[in-house]
Amino acid sequence: MLSLGFGNQLLAQDLSKIDSLRQQLAHMEKHTGFSANDTTYLLTLNRLAGSLRYFDHEEFRLVIDKSIQLNEKHNYTKGLMYAFTHLADYYADEGDPRAMGNYMRAAELCQNERDTEHLIDIQNLMATEYSNKGQYDKAMDYYLKNQELCINSDDIGRQSINQGNMALVYCDLKDYKRGIDLLTKAIALSSGNKDPYGEAVYLANRAWAYAEIDTFKKALLDINLALEYFEQRKLMDWVAYAYAVKGQIYVGMEKHSWALHWLKQSEAQYAKINDKRAELGAYNTMAQAYLGLGELDMANTYGDRSYQMALNLDYASGILQASKTMAKIKRETGDFESALDYHLLMTKISDSLSNFENRNMLLVEKTKMNRDREKEEALLEKEHALARQKYINYAILALGLVLLVILWMYRKGVSDQGKLIKKLNKKTRELKRNEEELMTINSTKDKLFSIIGHDLRSPIAALQDLLKLFKEGDIPEKDLLDYIPKLHKDVDHIWFTLNNLLSWSRSQMNGATTSPKEIDLGELASENINFLSEIAENKEIGFVNQLPKDTMAWADADHINVVFRNLFSNALKFTKAGGTITAGIESFENYWKISVADTGVGMDEATQEKIFQKEHTYTTYGTNNEKGTGLGLSLCKDMIQKNKGSIWVESEIGVGSTFYFMVPKSRMQLQKAI
Incomplete structure (x- = not known):
């Protein structure tokens, strides 16, 4: 899983961008009247250094040293801040502890200049570095500080990046649910802020998280959307990562040939850039793919390569994954002694990381509690300040009462x-x-x-x-x-x-009255599916009923029967042969959430807004030219509302539609809702 930094889009440009920056600098230096203290020249120098980070370390060091020297000489704080940040990024890539010192120097310059935006940027990078080192409590502290700064400055873009990187902390600690929730929020923020780059990055990371919990269908959907953007923009470091994630997904699905296709493309891209942590992960996945295909020599080659790289980086998580893979390979080749050695190493590191992760999760929660306490103390101070305005408020209230009396007298004297x-x-x-x-x-x-x-x-x-x-x-x-x-x-x-x-x-x-009673949702769903089974068989459409029997709710049985019948009929109408209709259910504290999902033609947003309207009927022909009355869905809405529930739809053209409705679980909940 890769973190997103503020400005990473620039760093991901291809080699043609580097050549363009070189030409710009050469043109400036040859220009009559050139001065090295020109801010445009200094900023371009920093941009070149940032772009060289993944491609040419030797030239990077020459350029960044020159940038620091010139910016210090001409006392250009903004340029110096960028230079220290790029140098820190370089050290972070190499696992060099000097990274944090340079980040802190850059952050200090931002604080001196009261540059909140760039301070958020650098604190985000510092948090990422702490996270990479396993110091998740310190990472979370910086992310929480950034979150407050982003909200106070109404900076949606940086807020989405902060949410996405906080998700990495939870995923590293195996709390994938919270990690995926934060990534989903980051995707929504980026989409609302019209930031396709950030949205693509969070989709790629969410795909990885879904793959880790074997949710492969959602993972493939996310990674394909992300990969399309990365390839269009030629963001090669992210393209390499997306290829590797796609390979990981197919390994999990046991489609090893497909996995190898994407992993080889990832390997080709990583050969052009310097991102060793991500690269060793791709090699480990390639070893798993070759193992799945029975090509044990190739599996051993890539597994050992991943293992050696992880050892060189002292990357515990990488060593764990590589040793786990190597143990399987050695067992398959009959080298049981080596398999045992790798297994013992894997067990040792796994126990160590498990204790480490548990400790860090406690530290992260403690950090959140401390941050919440600080916010409560700030709120209490604010309340004290408001209390000091008490007498002023009383005076304003008294004046308001006087005005009300005058207004009442005026109204009393209104003419006939x-x-x-x-x-x-x-x-x-x-x-x-x-x-x-x-x-x-x-x-x-x-x-x-x-x-x-x-x-x-x-x-x-x-x-x-x-x-x-x-x-x-x-x-x-x-x-x-x-x-x-x-x-x-x-x-x-x-x-x-x-x-x-x-x-x-x-x-x-x-x-018209509603007669609620205790009803079995599973039984009602089954009855309606049986009733429509002949139509489904004629259209070669499959029904999947996930509502168990004895799922009791408090509602009018006739009303819910009408709702099920119309939703199932509607799904049959717009689903082509070979499709599937799935009835699902999700439990909440007081309500059941029922879903009817089809793999049909789907609807655009305009159609979704019309179908529940009572004032107008809206109907179209089905996939077999079935004709409807246009009453069904508006009737469903009316029936659900009479039972204190709600109904809505989510749909995508060419993918299908899912109708949701909620009904109370018991009579007590219905009375509370009323």
């Missing part, structure tokens, strides 16, 4: 003309309300006649014509059986439409 205007306004409002009710009634009438005239009349007329032909002998009795499936389908459509129409008409009646 004013009272008449009020009466006229009241009558006008009543007339307008009556007009709106009449329009609603008229709309209901039109809607009713439209359904009767089209959705009911057409299939009934077809049935009537068929029976007439049979009665008059135009259709032989033996041929009538050929029409039975069509008749069955039309009758089912008529029954479904009439049932929806009846439910809808009851919901429109004043005084």
Whole structure:
């Protein structure tokens, strides 16, 4: 998992960017009247140093030393701050302890200049370095400080980066749930801030986290989105990382040939840059892929390479993963003595890291508690300051009361003309309300006649014509059986439409009641799936019911039955052959959250806004030209709301739709909701 630094997008540029910066510097130096204290020249020098960080260490040291010397000579604080930061980044890549000292020098310059933005940037890098060294409590302390600075300065971009890097701490400590939650927040912040680079980075890191907990479908979706952006922008260090993550996902899915395809591309990219920690992880995954394919020599080569690199970097987590892989390889080759040695090393490091991680998790939580206590103390001080304004507030209140008395006296003296205007306004409002009710009634009438005239009349007329032909002998009795499936389908459509129409008409009646009782959601779902199973079989669509029996809720059984029937029918209507419809459930404290997900055609945002509207019916043809009334989803919304629940949809065109609704678990919860 890679952290995101402020400005990493510049560092990830390709070699053509480096050549361009060299040319810019050469052009400035040859220009008449050139001066080395030109801030543009000094900043360009720093940009070149930052770009060389991954590609040419020798030239990097020459450029960064020159930058520090010139910036100190000309007392250019901003340039010196950037130079110390780039030097610290270089030392951090090499695992050199001098990294932190240079970060601190850069941070001190920012504080002296009251440069909050760059202070946040550097503290983020310091936190990342502490995290890499396993000092997670210190890392979290800096991230929490940064979080307050970001919120106070309303800096959404830096806030998203801070959230994303805090996620790395939790993932390093194996708390993937909190890590994924923070990464999801960072993705949302970046998306809202129109920052596609940050969004891609957090997607890549979330893909890695999902892979660690075997959630491969979500991992593939995230890494493909991230990789598309990295490749378009030629961000080669992130491209290499994304290839490695994709390989890791396929290894987890036991698709070792596919994994090897992506891992070889990752290896080719890492050969061009210097990121040893990420590179050794890719080699370890390659060893696992070759092991899965039975190519033991290649597995041993890459596994040993990863192991040696981890030893050279004194990278405990890398040694653990490599020794685990090597133990498997040696066991497969029959070298049981070496396998045992690697296994013992793995066990030793695993126990050590486990104790280390537990200790660090406690330190992280302690750091959060200390930060919360400091915030509470600051809030208490603020409350004391507000208390000192008590008498002023009383004076303002007294003045307000005087003004209210004056206003009351003025209102009391309003003329009869004013009272008449009020009466006229009241009558006008009543007339307008009556007009709106009449329009609603008229709309209901039109809607009713439209359904009767089209959705009911057409299939009934077809049935009537068929029976007439049979009665008059135009259709032989033996041929009538050929029409039975069509008749069955039309009758089912008529029954479904009439049932929806009846439910809808009851919901429109004043005084219509809801009769909640204890119901079994799993049983209702199963009944409706069985009812629609023939349609599903005809369209070759599979049903997956994840609602267990005896899942009890407090609601009107008829209402929930209508909801299930309409949601399942709607999913069948818009899912192509070979698709799947899944009924799922999630438990909350007082409510059940039920989902009906399909792999159908999906909806755009405009359609999602229309489908639940009561004022207008909205319907389209299904994948087999099925026609609906447009009542179903608005009826579902009405039924769910009458049972103190809520309903909504999430959809993506070409992927499918998921409808969610919530109902109370028990009568007590329903009374609380009321």
